[in-house]
Amino acid sequence: MALGPEDESRLAELAERTRAQDPRFARGLGAGEPQPPAEYRVRRTGWRIALALTGCAVALFLFSVGAPGGGFLAALGAVLALVTIGDGFGNRT
Numbered sequence: 001m002a003l004g005p006e007d008e009s010r011l012a013e014l015a016e017r018t019r020a021q022d023p024r025f026a027r028g029l030g031a032g033e034p035q036p037p038a039e040y041r042v043r044r045t046g047w048r049i050a051l052a053l054t055g056c057a058v059a060l061f062l063f064s065v066g067a068p069g070g071g072f073l074a075a076l077g078a079v080l081a082l083v084t085i086g087d088g089f090g091n092r093t
Contacts, residue, residue: 022037051084052077052083053081056078059073
């Protein structure tokens with residue numbers, strides 16, 4: 001079954017949009033070596049989580065020794081650690 005001209009133009013537009021938004025996925029399809037789309041790729045967030053937790057630990061240490069602004073730094077470190085950890089899980093639907 002052949003596609004009509006309207007369907008062909010929609011398909012070409014979809015292919016161009018896919019190439020622009022996720023070039024790695026499009027290259028994989030073109031080469032015959034499929035890659036997962038960006039939504040399903042595993043993010044390497046381990047180092048970000050470790051950095052955020054280290055920053056939180058340093059801020060808590062500064063707070064415990066009574067450094068000026070230590071309470072603010074401890075709160076900021078805790079919030080950043082939670083945001084980073086939450087970002088690492090992504091939206092899996």
